[in-house]
Amino acid sequence: MKIGIDKIGFYTPHLYLDMNKLAVSRDIDPGKFTIGIGQEKMAVPPVTQDPVTLAANAAYEILDEADKEQIDFVIFGTESGIDSSKSAAVYVHELLGINPNARAIEVKQACYGATAAIQMAKGHIALNPESKVLVLGSDIARYGLNTSGEATQGAGAVALVICADPGIMALEDKSAYMTADVMDFWRPVYSDKAFVNGKLSNEQYIAFFADVWEQFKQKSGLDLKDFEAITFHLPYTKMGKKALKPVLEDAPEDVQERLKANYQISTGYNRNVGNIYTGSLYLSLLSLLEQKEDLKPGTRIGLFSYGSGAVGEFFTGILQSNYRDYLKTENHNKMFASRKEVTVPEYEAIFEETLPTNGSTVKLDTDADPAVICLAGISENMRQYVNKLK
Incomplete structure (x- = not known):
């Protein structure tokens, strides 16, 4: 039985910041952002968007009544x-009107969380072939204004329907993974901003990829020549390139060129959104699927997932015969085209607009947010969500 990705949805807020303008305002050479780390635009979430609404909006575009x-x-x-205590999944379950006879949970391991969810979903489908699982990877990356991590912020979500006989990609059984206790990135419960040791994080990312790739080759008998593309978790778009480069050195030239070219295509959406943590790898996959028009069914795609702290995994999938029929390329093109640029001062003001933590009531202006699903406010310490079409 084939199990894998049947549908993929994506959502990012309607506001963005030009990285060139951020660099100038911070007295930094713009090339450090656009070339050095490979970022062009950064999604800016208004206060009416949080991880729940981002995920719900991503799933809203792909779910039909049969899915629900x-x-x-x-x-x-x-x-x-x-x-x-309460999982973000429960809110999304209600906002989208999904079958009440369902489980709903939240999982956490930095940027690896959605991959863990997919592996869990595969096991569930193997036992329940008629079921479908909704996997959500949704985050807002916050490091703070004028910090070393500011240029690698972002916001967005990817939603995936996992089922038997999938429309887009059948996930293969072999995978390689590892865990090590590494303090390269963390966010204590008392902080709404992350802490990062950038140099260590880069080193660990590269080391983890090298390790799981070697593991995978031994387990599977496959090599680089067997892949059309390898997609990566991208905290910034140059990160995957750094990990891939040493692995490519012994590959034939045609294989090197193919993987490098397809890697670049896979970074397209991420360059214009920024870091979305758990959804980042799957945004890379989506960018490849929607932007490479000659990507043939039956080809094998590699996926490298990394979550600081740290857990890494390499796994693979085979594109299905009519996978393009399941993509929402036009929707995503329209979403990108309709975004509004904000100035640096506007971005700073939006960044500083946070929700109260003292139990006070607040009502938010959802009319200014074009998203279908928004955060409408807080009352009695409870977030109030609205689906404008329900």
Whole structure:
């Protein structure tokens, strides 16, 4: 039985900041952002968007009524959860009107969370072939104004329907993974901003990829020549390139050129959104699928997932015969085209507009946010969400 990705949805806020202008305002050479780390635009979430609404909007565009009835498991991967007890998945389950006879949980391991959710979903489908699982990877990356990590912020979500006989990609059984206790990135419960040791994080990312790739080759008998493309978790778009480069050195020239070219295509959406943590790898995959028009069914795609702290995994999928029929390329093109640029002062003001933490009531202006699903406010310490079409 084939199990894998049947549908993929994506959402990012309607506001963005030009990285050239951020660099100038910070008295930094713009090339450090646009060339050095490979970022062009950064999504800026208004206060009416949080990880729940981002995920719900991403899933809204792909779910039909049959999906909502068949989904019996919602797994939400995030590292910017809004509650220490109640899962973000429960909110999305309600906002989208999914079958009540379903499980709904939240999983956490930095940027690896959505990959853990997919592996869990595969096991569930193997036992329940008629079921579907909704996997969500949704985050808002916050490091703070004028910090070393500011240029690698972002916001967005990817939603995936996992089921038997998938339309887009069948996930293969072999995978390689590892865990090590590394303090390269963390966010204590008392902080709404992350802490990062950038140099260590880069080193660990590269080391983890090298390790799981060697593991995978031994387990599977496959090599670089067997892949049309390898997609990566991208905290910034140059990161995957750094990990891939040493692995390519012994490959034939045609294989090197193919993988490098397809890697570049896979970074397209990420360059214009920024870091979305748990959804980042799957945004890379989506960019490849939607932007490479001659990507043939039956080809094998590699996926490298890395979550600081740290857990890494390499796994693979085979593109299905009519996978393009399941993509929402036009929707995503329209979403990118309709975004509004904000100035640096506007971005700073939006960044500083946070929700109260003292139990006070607040009502937010959802009319200014074009998204279907928004955060409408807080009352009695409870977030109030609205689906404008329900």
